[in-house]
Amino acid sequence: MVPIHQRILKDIESKIVSGIWPPGHRIPVEHELLKEYQCSRMTVNKALSTLAERGMIIRRRKLGSFVASRQIDRTVMDIQDISTEAELAGHEHSHTMLMRKVERLDAATAMRLGETMGAEILRLHCLHAVDGKANALERRIIMLDLVPSARTESFATVPPGKWLLDMVPWSKARHVIRAVSADATTARLLETERGEACLTLIRQTWQSSRTVTYVEFIHPGDRFQFAGDFHPNESRTIDQLPQGIAS
């Protein structure tokens, strides 16, 4: 019923998770395992390779396979687009454009983004509300040479984050989370007190070493938090087909 290689995988995993095999323990070599499980070496190899990819064991030719040190540190945070997140949680989301301006990168900002000064950008300010209550202030820069279609987009119906997700093929991103005190303007927009602790998420998105967009989300600290989990034994699974099936 359950494939053999998955059984082997679970078996070994549980020995590691439970502490029977502590970090540094040398696990049986493939030849011993194939005898134990009565299967071919390829099958054992698949199980062990998967464990190695997940970082639970380390394999070395001639030396063998060893239980890796734990690393609680690599936590997966679900940092999503704010509108997507609200929708998923069954909340109502809306946004208001506060500013939309085409300008050129000044020296300081260019330095911060790692881009060249003078490049044409679209600067957006946008207020997000969840269930009618102010939830985030968005300050965004979009590089117009990489996303020229942004020039004519008003972002009135689709929020910038969501819109961009569909425009840029694939990307890498860097996230920074900070705590800052709200200044007067921010406090007014977020309907909170001046000096109130706010959670700021900064996201810079690249496509092959060029910045696509740089954005700051400022959330009132009393209405927002980030959460993430670390599961050593679960690999992420995706089973939803994308909507538009293009040939």
Next chain:
Amino acid sequence: MVPIHQRILKDIESKIVSGIWPPGHRIPVEHELLKEYQCSRMTVNKALSTLAERGMIIRRRKLGSFVASRQIDRTVMDIQDISTEAELAGHEHSHTMLMRKVERLDAATAMRLGETMGAEILRLHCLHAVDGKANALERRIIMLDLVPSARTESFATVPPGKWLLDMVPWSKARHVIRAVSADATTARLLETERGEACLTLIRQTWQSSRTVTYVEFIHPGDRFQFAGDFHPNESRTIDQLPQGIAS
């Protein structure tokens, strides 16, 4: 030189990353690929399975393989033990125990932790300094029935987080990041102003559905931030053998 399956993997990956194959695109079936790359189906299959595990494609029997929707959201945050983090960055770390008390779980805390009231716990308060400057206030609860050796540990030399990492076999963890304003006590300990925005990290660690420890780190907002990256095409790799090689 480079294994074939890795070449196939990189090839397909680059087509996805560059946007040549957009989300929803049906990629050639294994039979076509093995003709293109002049290799066996197993080799093609390995490449495609790896891509599927990484979440870049979705495979369906009879239907074929499709490019998955992007999901910028699953970001890996390096949330480490504070002393480890300081060491790695080449900073000097020290800690001071402020409180160390054995007590029993009250109803409210038990509820919050999902544990039963009255269980024996060790409550720790601890101040962390990096390069001589206050960097975090740690408030921790350790379940004594799961970690009985904590009862006699003073945590004078090794900070609690690091000590626990070596004591508990493997575990899953949940992290929550929030922004809060410093109260008078916190402000005094962290050498900052009352009301100052602080970044709070809450971590709850389990071992097979039992809480091992629950901890809050409160960082001054002006001295701390979390950062994390999303790389679609890199799987995490570990190549460092654990120190103690036990047989």
Next chain:
DNA sequence: GTGACCTTTTTGTCTATACAAATAGATACA
């Protein structure tokens, strides 16, 4: 002792083949 070379162990990759499982689409049938 030191370096060059060989042997052995263990993992890494690959092939060719086989059958199983899922399932979309076609076909037969009531």
Next chain:
DNA sequence: TGTATCTATTTGTATAGACAAAAAGGTCAC
């Protein structure tokens, strides 16, 4: 028309065997 059944396609799993590559450890000549 709707339903049950068959068929073809595609991926999933497994096998047995082969050779390659890394690297520890041994051997031998110098």
